[in-house]
Amino acid sequence: MVTDIPDIVIGRLPIYLRTLYRMAEEGSKTNTSSHDLGERLGISSAQIRKDLSHFGEFGKQGTGYNIGYLISQLEQILKLQEEWPVVLIGAGYLGHALAHYHRFQLHGFHIGWIFDDDPAKLGRVMNGLPVQHTDELEAVIQREGVRIAILAVPAGAAQQITDRLVAAGIRSILNYAPISVSVPADVHVQYSDPVVQLQRMTYYL
Amino acid sequence: MVTDIPDIVIGRLPIYLRTLYRMAEEGSKTNTSSHDLGERLGISSAQIRKDLSHFGEFGKQGTGYNIGYLISQLEQILKLQEEWPVVLIGAGYLGHALAHYHRFQLHGFHIGWIFDDDPAKLGRVMNGLPVQHTDELEAVIQREGVRIAILAVPAGAAQQITDRLVAAGIRSILNYAPISVSVPADVHVQYSDPVVQLQRMTYYL
DNA sequence: TAGATTGTTAATCGATTAACAATC
DNA sequence: TAGATTGTTAATCGATTAACAATC
Missing domain, CATH: 3.40.50.720 (NAD(P)-binding Rossmann-like Domain)
Structure with a gap:
């Protein structure tokens, strides 16, 4: 499941992360959806779900993704939790x-x-x-x-x-x-x- | 022929141009080939020929591309001949x-x-x-x-x-x-x- | 002429999108 | 329950590569 991810997918993860940080800062909600994220980024929701699915299942049907949880998962994938x-x-x-x-x-x-x-x-x-x-x-x-x-x-x-x-x-x-x-x-x-x-x-x- | 060029092709032209400028500076030859260019850039020669073919025919069989001519053509395509x-x-x-x-x-x-x-x-x-x-x-x-x-x-x-x-x-x-x-x-x-x-x-x- | 290299076609490969069953 | 949204499959779309006739 974590074998041979396309580089173009890796390249989008920091963009997702950047937007999630902003959402977390704004603090107006704890959850987001692929549709919500996609709209802010000009990317289709299908692509976001597909990209994330390379690494695991981070969302819940009906409610979408918990912002804090998705941030920590992306940080882990990208090895951003160390200095x-x-x-x-x-x-x-x-x-x-x-x-x-x-x-x-x-x-x-x-x-x-x-x-x-x-x-x-x-x-x-x-x-x-x-x-x-x-x-x-x-x-x-x-x-x-x-x-x-x-x-x-x-x-x-x-x-x-x-x-x-x-x-x-x-x-x-x-x-x-x-x-x-x-x-x-x-x-x-x-x-x-x-x-x-x-x-x-x-x-x- | 100049309709609807993929943006990814447009994005490579400045890279080609940059390398051509360097070749011109080096001055060791007046011509280059798609193979030669591709080797310096880590890109396949087929891709370079395909990219250029969207805009016209700039090379000669057997001898490749004249560096100065290709530079001026790329500059024209990219609208770089004005300030x-x-x-x-x-x-x-x-x-x-x-x-x-x-x-x-x-x-x-x-x-x-x-x-x-x-x-x-x-x-x-x-x-x-x-x-x-x-x-x-x-x-x-x-x-x-x-x-x-x-x-x-x-x-x-x-x-x-x-x-x-x-x-x-x-x-x-x-x-x-x-x-x-x-x-x-x-x-x-x-x-x-x-x-x-x-x-x-x-x-x- | 023989060797080199183009421009282009067709085949292959890969990425995106649409659709939907599953389920929260 | 009804509405929302996931993860995934299959279809579509697009980009890259291989191959080669044309020709300098």
Whole structure:
């Protein structure tokens, strides 16, 4: 039952979760339904039920899903009930913003180290963390057992840094660099190139 | 032939384009092939040929695609040969980074106005632009005919700002706010919630 | 010419949706 | 009970891939 879930399904779970958190905050009700959720997300109720059914039965006929219970189940599925240490590479404008992004902390992602190789940036403090030289990447990742990295470096540096991250033990990379990096099959990369995201919409203008 | 292209195809074109720009920079060859491109992107050559075939015939049997020509064709398809004015809403850390993101300018996206409603931020200058009050959103968008917006505001403000953007004429929104916004069918939203992007990968750890 | 590679067709694969029995 | 809503099945829809004739 928990074998070989389509990645596109995994990708929707955080969206469901995000909406459930909001419903919990609003506090106006303890339950929701696939129809209710779907309407808020612009997704069909059938798809939501199908997605959830990959992992178990979380609802009740007639009454739908208990919001708090569904949140805890999704957190468990996505392994969000522990704190994940994260390394950030790149201390430019984007790195600076990510170092201060308070929602990471709020959701259990703890950026604990910032790296750059620009001498002008070394030693600067961002949100309490000193910018370290990328030379120390491997030592930190191995010592701390870090599995997640955020890449905010120029395109030219991205592949080389990625290779080093992967060799040191990183298995998930959030990549803001404008380049497709090549990684082994067991490493996951999420791409977030702001230019690509805009270019994808101009077609429709 | 140019009717009803799947959005997933449109979404890959900027990725192809990005790789072609890099090939052009490298300058080591004037031509490429679907196989060559596919290898760099981790995509099958058949998919690349199929995607391109929605728009015309850009290659030659035996020799593949001329890099410069394919770039200009993709730019034309994606309407990237003009400069697009962009409004940025939200002058927090993320807004600050986006205001300084030099690749926007490089690719024809010109952030011309920054808005926020926090009195502490009004008047601050970011990359040469003063932070204006959101009250002036509509006037600017209409006067300047802006169609693209970047949203970097808290979740609580996002839907209300979105409604105002859409009413004023915005048709493409790059949304960094952690919420699914509801928009009319002719408005496109690209979501980029850093937390969601990380949460999507922890499942595999 | 021989080798390479396109654009396209048909087959395959996978994802979404509609429908409904089960049941709260 | 009657209404609501689940989880699941089967049907539909859409996207990817394999294969190949055409041709540079």
